[in-house]
Amino acid sequence: MKIKPFNSLFAIALAVVAVLGMASCNEKKFHVNGTIGNAADSTLYFENMSLNGPVVIDSVKLSADGTFDFDDKAPTAPEFYRLRIAGQIINIAIDSTETVSIKAEYPGMASQYEVSGSEECSRIKELTLMQMGLQTQLNAIANNPQLGADAVNDSVARVVEAYKTRVKTDYIFKEPMKASSYFALFQTLNAGGQSVLIFNPRSSEQDVKVFAAVATSWDTFYPNEERGENLHNIAIEGMKDIRIIKSKQAQGLVAADKVNTTGIIDFTLTDNKGQERRLSSLQGKVVMLDFHLFADEKSLQRIMMLRELYNKYHAAGLEIYQVSVDSDEHFWKTQTAALPWICTRVDDDSRVLQLYNVQQVPTFFLLDRNCNVVKRDAQIKDIDAEIKALL
Numbered sequence: 001m002k003i004k005p006f007n008s009l010f011a012i013a014l015a016v017v018a019v020l021g022m023a024s025c026n027e028k029k030f031h032v033n034g035t036i037g038n039a040a041d042s043t044l045y046f047e048n049m050s051l052n053g054p055v056v057i058d059s060v061k062l063s064a065d066g067t068f069d070f071d072d073k074a075p076t077a078p079e080f081y082r083l084r085i086a087g088q089i090i091n092i093a094i095d096s097t098e099t100v101s102i103k104a105e106y107p108g109m110a111s112q113y114e115v116s117g118s119e120e121c122s123r124i125k126e127l128t129l130m131q132m133g134l135q136t137q138l139n140a141i142a143n144n145p146q147l148g149a150d151a152v153n154d155s156v157a158r159v160v161e162a163y164k165t166r167v168k169t170d171y172i173f174k175e176p177m178k179a180s181s182y183f184a185l186f187q188t189l190n191a192g193g194q195s196v197l198i199f200n201p202r203s204s205e206q207d208v209k210v211f212a213a214v215a216t217s218w219d220t221f222y223p224n225e226e227r228g229e230n231l232h233n234i235a236i237e238g239m240k241d242i243r244i245i246k247s248k249q250a251q252g253l254v255a256a257d258k259v260n261t262t263g264i265i266d267f268t269l270t271d272n273k274g275q276e277r278r279l280s281s282l283q284g285k286v287v288m289l290d291f292h293l294f295a296d297e298k299s300l301q302r303i304m305m306l307r308e309l310y311n312k313y314h315a316a317g318l319e320i321y322q323v324s325v326d327s328d329e330h331f332w333k334t335q336t337a338a339l340p341w342i343c344t345r346v347d348d349d350s351r352v353l354q355l356y357n358v359q360q361v362p363t364f365f366l367l368d369r370n371c372n373v374v375k376r377d378a379q380i381k382d383i384d385a386e387i388k389a390l391l
Contacts, residue, residue: 034102078179093179192307193338201238204297269344
């Protein structure tokens with residue numbers, strides 16, 4: 001084999017490096033730049049919000065002038081990113097080689113920022129501020145001492161439904177192929193210490209249709225993209241969950257006068273932390289025995305109602321023993337991780353459901369301090385008055 005002279009090899013190497021350099025320079029990129037004031041020495045993270053969670057792309061320790069400049073390879077379909085300092089977050093959508101500029105002040109950057117260069121980022125800002133306003137409304141309703149549990153539940157339902165209607169009309173159905181429409185599907189609220197989806201495809205037939213509409217549009221505009229396929233999978237799983245819920249609801253409610261109201265109807269279940277919880281161990285407390293389905297479309301409102309009751313009366317002796325009938329154990333554990341009361345779970349054919357003649361959820365029973373069943377929800381008109389009477 002003939003060996004090339006060293007100078008020839010060196011020339012070839014330089015040519016290869018030059019070609020690679022040209023390819024690198026020609027790679028299409030997007031840019032996110034701007035200033036964040038009052039944040040000197042803070043670390044600003046630039047993260048990709050992947051389907052598996054946030055992934056750090058880059059970071060910078062801000063100087064006194066707060067300037068930053070990030071870039072990354074341009075995506076082939078709308079992709080989501082965020083700027084973050086500690087818990088303060090600005091959400092960003094990128095769908096081309098655009099340059100997005102952000103101007104904000106720390107520590108209020110999550111709600112008080114200016115964005116330019118991207119119409120979609122402006123729409124995401126609008127949705128973010130709307131969601132923050134909704135959360136403020138719900139907190140005010142839940143903390144209103146003049147409202148009973150039923151009034152809180154009804155008010156929350158009306159406010160959330162009005163929000164969903166506005167978002168569907170002005171954003172999602174108007175332009176389902178947009179990044180802002182995708183973003184709107186995954187907005188959340190804090191209810192009882194847990195994060196819940198505003199549009200919940202696990203429990204609402206209408207919300208499943210919203211997810212399906214965006215999925216179909218993304219298939220048309222961005223075929224074979226991972227996010228579109230993920231939307232389809234969510235919609236399909238949601239349809240399955242809705243069929244389960246409808247099957248439960250079709251079974252009918254047991255008449256209130258058939259509930260056994262004498263003696264302790266005892267059982268033991270494992271809670272979400274792996275501990276066995278015996279109902280009779282709560283003797284000495286007033287107990288709300290609650291049968292719940294977190295996949296139900298009204299779960300959010302109901303959990304907020306329970307949280308209000310718990311906050312009002314727990315110190316006086318009220319305990320909530322909740323029994324979930326959700327089939328997905330991981331989903332149940334996620335939903336109950338931040339709840340302060342006893343959270344357990346059973347299979348649909350559990351002996352516990354038979355003991356209490358539960359044929360439809362949600363439903364609950366009030367137990368006195370001796371763990372005897374006093375009333376069930378169908379017999380109660382004013383839950384606050386009933387609990388106060390037992391305390």
